[in-house]
Amino acid sequence: MTLTQIQKLLQAALISEQGASDIDIKFAKASDLMSDVLAFSQPFSDRNTLLITGLTNKQVVRTCEIAGVGAIIFVRGKKPTTETIELAQECNIALLATSLKMFEACGILYVNGIKCASPSKEAKDENAT
Amino acid sequence: MKMQPEALLKQEYKIRGGDFVNAGESSCRIRNTLREIGIDSDIIRRIAIAAYEAEMNVVMYAHHGTMQVDVYPDKILLIVDDRGPGIENIQKAMQPGFSTATEEMREMGFGAGMGLPNIKKNADDFKIASHVGKGTKLEIIILLDEKNG
Numbered sequence: 001m002t003l004t005q006i007q008k009l010l011q012a013a014l015i016s017e018q019g020a021s022d023i024d025i026k027f028a029k030a031s032d033l034m035s036d037v038l039a040f041s042q043p044f045s046d047r048n049t050l051l052i053t054g055l056t057n058k059q060v061v062r063t064c065e066i067a068g069v070g071a072i073i074f075v076r077g078k079k080p081t082t083e084t085i086e087l088a089q090e091c092n093i094a095l096l097a098t099s100l101k102m103f104e105a106c107g108i109l110y111v112n113g114i115k116c117a118s119p120s121k122e123a124k125d126e127n128a129t
Numbered sequence: 130m131k132m133q134p135e136a137l138l139k140q141e142y143k144i145r146g147g148d149f150v151n152a153g154e155s156s157c158r159i160r161n162t163l164r165e166i167g168i169d170s171d172i173i174r175r176i177a178i179a180a181y182e183a184e185m186n187v188v189m190y191a192h193h194g195t196m197q198v199d200v201y202p203d204k205i206l207l208i209v210d211d212r213g214p215g216i217e218n219i220q221k222a223m224q225p226g227f228s229t230a231t232e233e234m235r236e237m238g239f240g241a242g243m244g245l246p247n248i249k250k251n252a253d254d255f256k257i258a259s260h261v262g263k264g265t266k267l268e269i270i271i272l273l274d275e276k277n278g
Contacts (some may be wrong), residue, residue: 010267029178032237033238033241033243034241035182035238035241035247037179038178039243039246053238055237055238057237057238058150059152059153059185059237060179060238062156065153066156066178066181067178068176083150
């Protein structure tokens with residue numbers, strides 16, 4: 001899914017488009033805990049994962065850079081600081097922002113085919129049956 | 130005694146305690162260097178996560194520290210050595226969810242008690258030594274296989 005499609009689905013604003021054009025999002029993770037983002041990062045990292053978060057500090061971008069996340073969407077109307085935006089541009093990580101709540105953003109992306117970046121064993125079994 | 134082959138690459142970074150603005154920069158530099166020398170991307174991801182969690186620990190808890198990365202033909206060794214309060218109970222600190230983080234750290238998305246367990250999970254070998262009132266030293270080894278040769 002392109003970021004333009006995600007932008008439409010989540011009524012989001014594109015805050016930083018550096019790195020946005022060549023991206024094809026297939027997976028997402030939602031968390032306000034950066035260690036969770038790292039713990040559940042994919043064994044492959046080809047920038048096809050989106051992070052949904054309410055945290056807007058610089059460390060969110062750093063964490064995404066380390067975990068190989070391609071784009072971030074800030075929920076609950078949160079706006080990133082100038083420092084966060086600058087680092088995202090440097091790291092080639094696209095930024096979006098929406099006033100939707102995290103649960104709403106997750107639900108909309110899920111029904112539109114975006115998969116969980118680190119599905120639990122139970123969810124994997126459910127899909128297999 | 131088995132001779133340790135010479136490191137192909139050695140780098141050392143200084144980390145300042147409390148420097149949340151630059152936290153993570155050293156780990157990103159290490160990742161970029163490993164990328165430049167053609168290390169497998171999954172190995173880089175594991176090293177980068179371990180380095181970043183360790184770097185954040187120094188920034189959050191210690192006065193200052195160093196992070197050293199040595200690349201050998203068969204492995205990557207990461208040593209993170211800090212001067213700081215040390216860890217009173219290592220066994221407890223290794224438990225997922227145990228944390229002594231402040232509210233400020235938690236607001237930044239850290240301090241969930243996942244740092245050390247995350248480092249261990251990504252390492253092939255992990256050693257931790259700590260002296261209360263002096264500091265903590267981590268040794269993280271990630272093995273390279275043929276595809277990284």
